Amino acid sequence: MSDKMRLIPFEKMLTWIPKELETKGSIFGVRKDKFYYNETGKTITLFNEKLTSPIGPAAGPNSQLAQNIVCAYLTGSRFIELKTVQVIDGEDITVAKPCINAQDEGYNVEWSTELKVSEAFDEYVKAWFLLHVLMKELKFSGERDFMFNMSVGYNLSGIKSAKIDAYIEGMRDASSTKIWKECVQTLLFHMDMFSEFKKEDLDRISHTICKSITISTMHGCPASEIEGIATYFLKDKGLYTYIKMNPTLLGEKFVRETLNTMGYDYISLNGEHFTNDLQYLDGVSMLRRLKTLAKELNLEIGVKLTNTLPANINNNELPGEEMYMSGRALFPLSISLASKLAIEFDGDLQISYSGGADFFNLDKILSTGIRPITFATSILKPGGYYRITQMANKVEKYIDGEFSGINIKLLENLAKQALNDKHYRKELRIVKSRKLTSELPIYDCAIAPCSIGCPINQQIPQYVDLVGEKKYDEAFSVIAIDNALPAITATICNHKCQNKCTRLDYDESVSIRDLKKVAVLNAQDKFTADIKPADIKTNKKVVIIGAGPAGLSTALFLRRNGVDVTVRDKRESALGAVTYVIPEFRISSEMIKKDFEMIKSQGVKFEFSIDENFRLEKLKKDYDYVVLAIGAWKPGKNSLDDKGNKAINAISFLEKCKKENGNVSIGKNVCVIGGGDVAMDAVRVAKRVAGVEKVSIIYRRTKEYMPADKVEIELAISEGILLEELLSPISIKDGLLSCEKMKLGNMDNSGRRAPVGTGEMIMIDADTVIIATGEKIDSDLLRENDINLDAKNFPIVNESLETNISDVYVIGDLKKGPATIVKSIADAKTVAKDILIKEGLSSDFKLSNSFVDKKAIYSRKGILIDPKLDEDDAKRCLSCNSICELCVDVCPNRANLVVKVEGDFASTHQIIHLDGMCNECGNCGIFCPHKGKPYKDKITVFWSKEDFENSENKGFFIEDIKKGICLIRTEEGNIISHTIGQKTSISKEMSSIIKTYINNYEYIL
The missing domain is CATH 3.50.50.60 (FAD/NAD(P)-binding domain)
Incomplete structure (x- = not known):
């Protein structure tokens, strides 16, 4: 296995695309029902170029290879920010692998393209031609409706080097380059392939691939260096120029407080970056000078907001010591910086926005006048490129011609709202990982994480689908297979299944427990009435x-x-x-x-x-x-130094209150120690007791680490109960609870930040303390x-x-x-x-049979939507047990492929891995629900014998397609030579995969 990508020749791509579209209805795995068509006729103008959509991929994993760019374009991207190039390239650049972790907020440890600069140039030229062909063939537009923006770094000397200068000049005019001529000759040779793309269309393709450039500099780059690079691009190269600016411009105090407010207090910052990076006032002064220069040259200067935020690696998120944060945690910072700069320039500032942009904020950002908008982390998550289609459709009404300035007030309000927007607060997704403990199977890997995450393995996708169809009786019958207490669990289950739901990586979990309750309320009584006791089948x-x-x-x-x-x-x-x-x-x-x-x-x-x-x-x-099920009713250990018998057990308190309808005496001030569901019950009951004025939860960590159901926590707080975080109770005496203030340390074995004592004490009014820290058997x-x-x-x-x-x-x-x-x-x-x-009896824990509308499931991929409060929420379910394909969705390079097979498989849909298109970024391993890594554990197709020999992956290399000779590494790890049709020791499954690949996917060979 090599992490070096094998670039696909232009002619190969040109024949691959139509063949896949004809036979599979997709291009590089992007289904044609997800292709984006702007039928409004509206465009935006950017640097004198017209675009039918103001969005696209940021310089990164989704704009590195020609196939990445094609997928982005098909789904609605019209502003393509090409991945950054620098003088250090190819084998000289070292990128730790895996290099991406987009589990929630995104992290990466790679900066520029892993290709040689010349290879990157070739990829971008190939993409340039392919997009022109697809634009015409698929009837997206009659005229070019997209633009490329190049990104270069990281210092002036490197940018002026012969290698980077040749790249920039080639992007300004590619007509004399070898790859340009190759693409032209290939298209001319294959012109009979096309029905809409004509020779005159080929002749009209502009030699100028990029009129604009984005400057990327490393943290710590001096202001004079940045200004020198921008001046060089404006004066010497005549390029419209964006300068990437970092969140560090906001100052360490603002960044730290904002992250803490949003719940990202665990992100560890390096103060040196805030000291050594470009300072805000210097940046403003520089922009003023550059704007004057650009105006003199009849060009434009703008800012790209923002670059990623450097963070320390403390918990092995990625290899190394420092990583770069992006995604939703970056949004409140980036939009705040955008607002601050827009005010500084009275709205007259070109901003290319890319800090945590996603479906939920695109329209809001565009409404302020900012454009274009690019994204990276969002499309590295499940749904992948399909997310772009939804975003492109959403922003159509904001396509409005020329840039006319930024609405400062709207932007200022958006920056303030970001702090309270649930989509960007950590609490929306506090689940550390959705991964299961199961090994990733080589075949038949589709699995419903919700069902496996449920202790009784309920057939959740089946009954959710039936509830969505309003087939309540059938849904309840499925529930009752595994669940003896459906009404109770539909009401107070801690629904850990929802912590495994794939929708968490889109928006929010499907409301599984609520959907179960819909079935219970509509069908359980009838189900019970129809029960006929089974005959006794044993004398035991x-x-x-x-x-x-x-x-x-x-x-x-x-x-x-x-x-x-x-x-x-x-x-x-x-x-x-x-x-x-x-x-x-x-x-x-x-x-x-x-x-x-x-x-x-x-x-x-x-x-x-x-x-x-x-x-x-x-x-x-x-x-x-004999089955012993007497529970745990003995009071737990009371470590509190109780001087006046004012500490009581939570279970005893709750039982007494329920028995006596709340007629108990506990004083005015009540404190409940604990963070679990029993603690939440205790505080809410105590609040309802006559005479009680103040109820407090005392917890030694912070809210996000409380084990109680988050809904119960919010209900408690909404009822006026105080949450006293980071306090460890010590003693109670004379109506006062003495607590030590805590702070959060590093992650412990529970995956939570450990509370650490500070030695500082605080006193809280407490007539009664209720201890809710666990009962004993x-x-x-x-x-x-x-x-x-x-x-x-x-x-x-x-x-x-x-x-x-x-x-x-x-x-x-x-x-x-x-x-x-x-x-x-x-x-x-x-x-x-x-x-x-x-007893020789069989149980009836049988899997229910249910038909899955695969077309409907595929239509849900890439669609983000807030949950609903009724059975319509079932339509958000992705039926992962039938269709998973997350590794396909999230691969920027399209290195994981769904193949439809026949033979000894549970499913006709199998995943194979294309070694030559993979750079081992690790993203598919992050989102695969199993603990394995698809890029290592799935059947791998190799394009060269060398790659096969350098790998340990199970898979094959086709040595001679005509004779059907293959080199195979079997499931057991044995290497054998195999000829199709001959009896050998390979498995039936491997044989079926190879035959399917050769017969039905020959365009990839």
């Missing part, structure tokens, strides 16, 4: 001690599969903490009753008000299997029944949750302490399956 009996979520779930799964089940509980009714602790405003008794009635209808027997202190010896005489009761415990006094169980005593199981909170309801259901599934297997 099961007793479950504990009628909480874990116990009842086990009972349902066993009873519906023909097992006699009895549930016993010390309380007078079922569902434990859900019934007795969780407040009514969070889940109503009606929703709890729905689930209990469904379980009861299965034929489960119940015995309530039974002594909890069971004896296994006695139970084993009457029952064949009754280890003594287990020990008395001869159940082996580990060093932490938890029961020792095997993978089936069976204890050292045969046929005795421990599940739910009793297993490891307080957990979620859905994890209790997962335990129930595990135990039920084990008992059913022992």
Whole structure:
């Protein structure tokens, strides 16, 4: 495997494009239904050139190769900012790999093209011709509707070098260059391929590829150097010029405070950049002088806002010590700098904008008068180039001719609004990673991360799709396969499935829990009424001690599969903490009753008000299997120094409040210690208690690290509850809670920044302190029944949750302490399956059959939209279990390819990797839901024997296409020579992939 890209000859691209379009309906994987057509007839004018859209890729991964530029153009880009070139190039430039991490805010450790300057030039010329051909053939426009903008760096001496000067001169007039002549001759030879592109169109193609240039300088470049470069381009080269400016112009204090306000406090800045970079006043003075010069030369000078922001690498985001930040975290900084400069020049300043631009802000930026707008991080995310089509359609109404200045007031307001815009605040996506622990399969890799992320592996895409179709009965039937408590989990589940949803990399998760609730409210009662208890299929009996979520779930799964089940509980009714602790405003008794009635209808027997202190010896005489599900009800450790017995347990407090309808006495000032869901319940209940005036949450980290459901946190805050962050409680005495102030340190093993004590103390009014930091299990009761415990006094169980005593199981909170309801259901599934297997019975946890409208799913790719509050939100689901292809979406170079195959596969859609088009940027590995890396782990096609031999990837090289001779590295890593049609040791899957590639994708060979 090599990280060196193999450039595709112009003639090859020219034949590849029409063949793929004819046979696959796409060009470099971009489907034709995503091609952009501006049918308004409107254009913008930029440097005397007319464009049918004011947007395009920023200088970066999506504008490095000819195929990148073609994909960007097809989807609506008309301003193409070519990737930066510099005097150090090719093998002389060292780029650490992987070099891109666009998981949330973007980071990169590469600056300029990895190609030689001459190779980059060839790519841009090839793209120039291809866009002219496509413009005519696809009937995008009758006249050129796009422009290229070159980007060069990084100092004047390098820019004046023979290598870079030749590049610039070639871009100013390419007609005498070798690649220009090659492209012309190739087009003339293949002119019969075209129906719309004629020789006169070829003759009209301008020799001038770029009239404009963007200056890119390294951090620390002196103002005099930048001004010297700009002066050189204006006076000596006659180029319209943009100067890239850095967010460091805003000053370290502003940048740090803004990032902190937006929730990006973990981004580590290097203060030296703020000292050594161009200073704001120097930059303004320089621009004034350059504007005067440009006007004298009848040219224009502008700024490119902004360059990336340097940040320290502290958590192995990328290799090295420093990386460059981009994307949504940069937006409030870039737009603030734009506003500041626009005010400085009274709106008379050309700005090319590129700091965190995306679908949600493009129209707002353009409405201020700024144009063009370029983007990089947004199109490195799922949806990839398809995102551009949506953006291009959105901004059509802002295409309005000549630049007439910037509306200062609009821009100033936009800068202020950015600080509160959810799309750019960290809290919108606090999930560190969507990745699963699964290995990336070589074949059949499509997977629904939401289903795998759900502890009970619910068939989420299936029921979401059915809810969207308003087929509520069918949807509920799918839910009930795996979920014994659908009403409860549709109301108070912590919905970790949504932390794995692919839509997080677009906008926000699909509202999975809410969609489940739609099905519950519309179908559960009918489902329950239609239940007929299954016949008993075994003479073995099961007793479950504990009628909480874990116990009842086990009972349902066993009873519906023909097992006699009895549930016993010390309380007078079922569902434990859900019934007795969780407040009514969070889940109503009606929703709890729905689930209990469904379980009861299965034929489960119940015995309530039974002594909890069971004896296994006695139970084993009457029952064949015993399942212990008594929960964790013992109060957790109270480390608070309590001088006046003013600290109470949260569970006890909640239970008492629910039993007595809130008629308790806890004083005026209440503090709740903890950041979980129990803490949120406690503060909200305390707020409703008569006589309480102030309720505070005391948490040792900050809000974004609280484990509670984010909706519950926001609800608590909206009800007037105070969030006291970075405080560690020490003691309570005389109505005052003493706390140590904390600060956040480096990331710990939990993936959160660790709280570190500062030694500074603070006192908070507190008549009562409620401790919500976890309950304990009754280890003594287990020990008395001869159940082996580990060093932490938890029961020792095997993978089936069976204890050292045969046929005795421990599940739910009793297993490891307080957990979620859905994890209790997962335990129930595990135990039920084990008992059913022992009894020779099959379980009905079967995958549902559902038809997926692939056309509809593909149409959703690249479409960003805020979530809805009803079943229409189902239409945001991407059905990842049927169509994933994220690695294809996010590859700038189109090095990952979907091939349609037949044979021994679960899916007809398989992913192969094109080694020659890959530079190992690593972006596909970031977004693949598995823990693998597609560019290393998928079947790889090699274009040369040398590349095959230098790689360890499983895959093949076609040595002789006519004779069908291939060199193959098998799934086991063996290298063999194989001839198509002959029996060898290669797998049927590998054979099918090779045949498919040769027969149906020969244009890529």
